[in-house]
Amino acid sequence: MHSIPINQFKMALHQDKTLIGLWLGLANSYSSELLATIGYDWLLIDGEHAPNSISTILQQLQSIAPYQHKGYSFPVVRPPLGDSALIKQYLDIGVQSLLVPMVETAEQAKLLVSSMHYPPDGIRGVGSALARASLWSQIDEYLNLANEQMCLLAQVENVEGLNNIDEIASVAGVDGIFIGPADLSAALGHRGNPQHPEVQEAILHIARVTKSKGKALGILYADPKMAKTYIDAGFNFVAVGVDTSLLVKSAKSLLGQFKSDIKPSTIQTSIY
Template structure:
């Protein structure tokens, strides 16, 4: 039995546009709830959320069989954590703070088994191969891994064209918050100068043939990003969905106290 088809990677290669939700609550129960919400993909955030490899695994289990493809953002682009998330069954990895083509090439190698890469061969005891019961996993795994890299500071933006030229990078995600801070607009990603910079970057990514991605809950920015060529777009965040709904419910009835 070969490695499962990466439907997210296939859809991007076919030019489809996919909408997702950011998951920061770090619980399998929440992931299971969101699995039925209708998003094309759900991102398990290991960078700015209290996730570890066990909670990532638990959310992967909760999403098994879901039509929403799971993506994991690792906390840092290190071989050891990429190895771990791949071994618990992750097929699509998002790596933050990618600044150079050399770094991107190292990440490509970390995602692939030898002789194409440096990924450790431990699938015989991992969830990824159904604990050794998927006999043909190893020889077929490389083709189903999807690597997404985040460009989110001035150095990365300056090197964007070189990063886009790296074979094995499937998509480039623009991080509006960190990029804005790096360019002197901390907390001002909606500033006209930043919007122009972000949309230009998305256009360059799209024109390179790679998939462009972004996270924003703002409807106008979502549409502008789509117009600029973005094809994997996170349009919601679990914490914001919960908090906004809770505040709305509370304010609705607080005003009716006797």
């Protein structure tokens, strides 16, 4: 029999460590494997804005897996929404850490926690004989051990979530709060301007409340100076770039050395 994989990403968050991540939007297992060799602590496979399906997410999990034993490249997956049936499918293919977008209330957060746990602690459907997560029932006691390896990160990114952050961060089973600067800035009337003082104050408010509840705190910010500022402020899991943006920026920079009409990339420095 096999042993259940320990969620080292979750362990590191609970130890208040700082983890540097990269966003994966290319929806391709080959590029995901390439990036898994670099040394980022965690890699976010995006199912909300990238053209991913259950199958392509599975392929990326498989391509990343060989590098996890080195202590980095732990996969986190973002579903398009916090749907219990979809979460069940994600967990069965082996996802242990979920970052769920648009969490607005404590009731929603509690449902997400329940969706990630087997009964009687939750409502996750039992079908482990069909699941990669249990190595098709070859992991001894999988059904009794799986719950403790699940990691839920709630993404707070609109006014309702901001107003309810105290209650959301208080929910047992929510391991961390992730701030979405782009949606938050749009919701506050400053679309495309996450640097606006009102947005920054909202981010700091979410951060203060999250930390006061003993939960991990995360953000995606592709501007190195701002990313370092958030790290210095105590953010635990910080994504510092996006594969699609890195490719566009690098490709334009290279072509610009040969064609004078190519302008440098103006990709947003904070997204999602």
